[in-house]
Amino acid sequence: MTPLELAQQFKAKFPGLISEPGEFRGEITLKVSDAERMPEVCALAKKELGFDYLVDITSVDNYGDDPRFTIVYHLYGYGHLCQLRLKTEVSEEKGDLPTVTSVWRTADWHEREIYDMMGVRFRGHPDLRRILMWEGYPHFPLRKDFPLSGKPTDVPEVAFTNAAPLDGGPFVTIAGGKDTMAREPRVRIPQTDALETNARLERRQDIKEAHGHSHGPGPIETKK
Amino acid sequence: MAEAQHMEFKDTAARLAEAVPALSQSPPGQDTDELQGEKMILNVGPSHPATHGVLRIVLELDGEIITGARPEVGYLHRGDEKIAENFTYTQFIPYTDRLDYLAPLANNVAYALAVEKLLGIDRQLTPRCQFIRVICCELARISSHLLGVGCYAMDVGALTVFLHTFTEREKIHNLCESLTGARFTTAYTRIGGLSRDLPPGWVEQCRQFLNEVVVNIDETETFLTRNRIFVDRTQGVGVIPRDVAVDYGLTGPNLRGSGVEHDLRKAHPYLVYDQLKFEVPVGTTGDCYDRYLVRMEEMRQSVGIVHQCLDQLPGGPINVPDGKIVLPPKDRVLTRMEELIHHFINVTQGVNAPPGEIYFGHENPKGELGFYINSKGGGTPHRLKIRSPSFVNLSILSWLLPKHMLSDVVAILGSFDFVMGECDR
Numbered sequence: 001m002t003p004l005e006l007a008q009q010f011k012a013k014f015p016g017l018i019s020e021p022g023e024f025r026g027e028i029t030l031k032v033s034d035a036e037r038m039p040e041v042c043a044l045a046k047k048e049l050g051f052d053y054l055v056d057i058t059s060v061d062n063y064g065d066d067p068r069f070t071i072v073y074h075l076y077g078y079g080h081l082c083q084l085r086l087k088t089e090v091s092e093e094k095g096d097l098p099t100v101t102s103v104w105r106t107a108d109w110h111e112r113e114i115y116d117m118m119g120v121r122f123r124g125h126p127d128l129r130r131i132l133m134w135e136g137y138p139h140f141p142l143r144k145d146f147p148l149s150g151k152p153t154d155v156p157e158v159a160f161t162n163a164a165p166l167d168g169g170p171f172v173t174i175a176g177g178k179d180t181m182a183r184e185p186r187v188r189i190p191q192t193d194a195l196e197t198n199a200r201l202e203r204r205q206d207i208k209e210a211h212g213h214s215h216g217p218g219p220i221e222t223k224k
Numbered sequence: 225m226a227e228a229q230h231m232e233f234k235d236t237a238a239r240l241a242e243a244v245p246a247l248s249q250s251p252p253g254q255d256t257d258e259l260q261g262e263k264m265i266l267n268v269g270p271s272h273p274a275t276h277g278v279l280r281i282v283l284e285l286d287g288e289i290i291t292g293a294r295p296e297v298g299y300l301h302r303g304d305e306k307i308a309e310n311f312t313y314t315q316f317i318p319y320t321d322r323l324d325y326l327a328p329l330a331n332n333v334a335y336a337l338a339v340e341k342l343l344g345i346d347r348q349l350t351p352r353c354q355f356i357r358v359i360c361c362e363l364a365r366i367s368s369h370l371l372g373v374g375c376y377a378m379d380v381g382a383l384t385v386f387l388h389t390f391t392e393r394e395k396i397h398n399l400c401e402s403l404t405g406a407r408f409t410t411a412y413t414r415i416g417g418l419s420r421d422l423p424p425g426w427v428e429q430c431r432q433f434l435n436e437v438v439v440n441i442d443e444t445e446t447f448l449t450r451n452r453i454f455v456d457r458t459q460g461v462g463v464i465p466r467d468v469a470v471d472y473g474l475t476g477p478n479l480r481g482s483g484v485e486h487d488l489r490k491a492h493p494y495l496v497y498d499q500l501k502f503e504v505p506v507g508t509t510g511d512c513y514d515r516y517l518v519r520m521e522e523m524r525q526s527v528g529i530v531h532q533c534l535d536q537l538p539g540g541p542i543n544v545p546d547g548k549i550v551l552p553p554k555d556r557v558l559t560r561m562e563e564l565i566h567h568f569i570n571v572t573q574g575v576n577a578p579p580g581e582i583y584f585g586h587e588n589p590k591g592e593l594g595f596y597i598n599s600k601g602g603g604t605p606h607r608l609k610i611r612s613p614s615f616v617n618l619s620i621l622s623w624l625l626p627k628h629m630l631s632d633v634v635a636i637l638g639s640f641d642f643v644m645g646e647c648d649r
Contacts, residue, residue, distance in 0.1 A: 024580045025341055052470050055585065058609040060598050072596065074583055074611075078470065078484060081491050085583065106473030109619040117305075132298035132648060141306055148310050 003028040003082040035088040035097040051075035057110035063144035067091035096121035117142035277644030293625035300648040308608035312574025318411040324646040327364035334586035336413035338595035362526040367396040368589035369519045372641035379638035416550040417543030458512035462636035472620040476591025477518045482510030488587040512639035574603025614642035
């Protein structure tokens, strides 16, 4: 049995819900138009189509588009050795979909990771807590609007309030730019870097006065 | 030694019959009702010799029996997936060293193959490149299992094995050093090829190592396989039945220990694995002892694979002849216009990947290391997800640890052979 045949069988079970199979590099992708029906779709995939192994669940942030989040499921069957990809979409306002932990228990940690990194919630999950970041962390780091350098915290010297110097640095390309010029990494302005760094050093001076110590390099002198 | 030879081993059916009820029953001589005392919470890790890194497990204990376990991961989270979104494909290669830092060469190969699948050139790699990559993967497997077995033996009380296997592992690092210039952070592959060819004399050194390591593996087995203490601590402990292993998505030796004969090198051969002869060892009961046996046999199979690759190693170039993917030779960059342009574009923008999405799963020493790449075109991925085997393998702990004794935690954790760098990414 080939993945394409399985995908056709799958589609026949849910007419109107599952899209026409798309193929890229020999991999078959099916789109599920209603995220609310994912547990039902997955349960059938496991019971009737033999997809007993859930390889992975992941999410993609299509920042600027609606619906914003795509949830990607990779299914595999040890019986027929075929892999299939299921995709469904979740809007930012809704931000949740039902869990599939009742189908595969391995979904537990994958869904926790998606919640932790992207902020998409899974309804009915037995233990939806942060998994990689710490409890109480307010942001979702893998969202596209979360800067590479991190967002401010109140904890002194833990994270910077300004964008770190690497942002737009000489070796950092800008993801998802419209064309090659927008991705061009070397649009960095040394003057701005120096201003930012020195502003941070001033804050560090405040910390030194309060705590009696501070670490780090001295200020950058701007070129004349 | 004489006693070890007289030791009797139960046959498979008897071991399985004994192991499965052991999970559902309370330990002999103790009635569960009498044990209902005050529960104690014990915090194992994040910094503990048996946790092999920074894994924290919150255990709920009733006397010495575990009644609940909550693994906490994330102490080594470095945001690799976020970093990947902001780097070109080539720039991310060094970061893959730091996923499973006990087998960096295998990670390099897995990542390169994933990007090549996205570019559609995974079937156009030169034969020499493919053979060298297989050699790298299998050396990484031997290295990782040597460490896994050595540390495991140390965890359950046999220090000699650790020192013994590390002697061989050192030789692999020497080979890595002469091959890549680094002992751990290899960053050896490039998109479409390798960073450099084999150095002169490397093949002979490698053969010599293979002849030495098989002796070492045999000696290690005499230390452990029929060692009464080791057997008592591992047999029937941490039994994972086949269906539970599949349900929790276990991969690699941990899955095969539970009797699932699945190896991505056989099921979906990449590189030249379809031309090589090797066996996939599987366990029968899925206990810690089986997982140990699977690793020992995998090392022997890997030695065989590397021997075959060295025998068949073809000549020729190591990189695909496409200047838009691989950096052109330096002497031509400095003299020819076209090569200069290729060099410039490759370095500043990276390879121009088509829009689309792929998933590539690679049989790493720890299990299935998968890369899901979502590209919107251009030199950086829009989303790169690392499906790491250690992360998925550890998720079974909350199911597996309860009903075991506290001292079994060390035996079970060691038998999983996980790496937190890969788990937390």
